[in-house]
Amino acid sequence: MITLSIRIDGTTDLFQIIYQLQDPAHITAGSDVTLEIDYTCGTFVDGQIYPVLVSYYQGLKSKGVNVKATFDTSQICETVLYAGRMEFFSQLDIPYQYPLKKQDPHGRFIPISIIPIGQYTLDHEFGENLCERLGIDGPHKDAFLFAIGEIIANITLHSKADCGGIIYGQYFPNKKEIHLILVDPGRGIHQAFVDGSNKEAITWDEEVCLRKCMEKGITCGNGRGHGLFLVKEIINRNLGLIRIVSGTHYASVVNGNLSVRSCDFWQGCIVVLEFNLNNPVSLKDVYIENGYDPQTEVLW
């Protein structure tokens, strides 16, 4: 029996949770693993932590690991209630009965949701209520939905994660920002390039892959290499943030500047998007300014 002790509190961030999930015991199919999650009651835990834990757990399950997650849900504090509202416990197969009347998530967050690989369409309710839930309308909507769609398309096409990916989003009304995180425990960006048909890309190391994956026209062979580039361009104009963690590196694009740094290992890919609702972006302008011309074609 392998026990992974995870500690979360108000100071735990994305990289700290990745650090805690490093595999000290070489977990393999058939291993018995307990993910023991300990927390400080009443602390506000960064929402990004939960989908990463869910993705890790789902990834182990899909690889034939006998994994069980434990979390003391008996305490009625905001930490537990928040995790319950975002469907953290249900995604970890932890029995939990929300003790209060559940607040309507409209305009506040997307609960932790699975992005399936095998099925060809997303859950109907996911798309239908996405913008309503996050309070997005008008000029923000098209570019925002486009960006999410491209990341989801990447997960379904490139990750090779049998369990699919995970998405979670939250609206911060004081900052007028939406933070999204999309996680998969798949093969990772570097491996996708190694496995692909782009002969030049096969030789790239992890850092180069992360730099290149957001460049126009760069593809591992599947796809055309435009989706992630356009997402980056949308974020740049929005003065938001995009962060991509894969393997032992992560790329960040903030204020148009790309940086790649090292981090603890994540098997798969984590994409963090931060949208600033004070800066609407026109999808049409993004297309035109980057040489995609939607003007000359006429749909019939």
Added chain:
Amino acid sequence: MVTIRFSDYGDFLATRALGNQLALDIKAQLLHSPKVIFDFTGVQSVSLSFSDELMKDLINYYGFEHLKSITHFTNLSDAIAQTFKVAISMRKDSVVN
């Protein structure tokens, strides 16, 4: 003439696999109907990946000019129309003749 309601597949059309599935369904309809209408009523968003996969499949199979004569786009938002135009523009030049 047959109408394919894209919203029957979801209102948020993102994945290449979905584009592939829709292409199959459209081809099946065109076996029995001279023309297919693409109705986007209720569709909130399409990704470029989805649009590219769909148009790649259809343009490669039917050829661009013939595809134009047997299909018709209707009820698209501006953003969805722009994305399809970009996808078509990118694919037109790589038609397999």
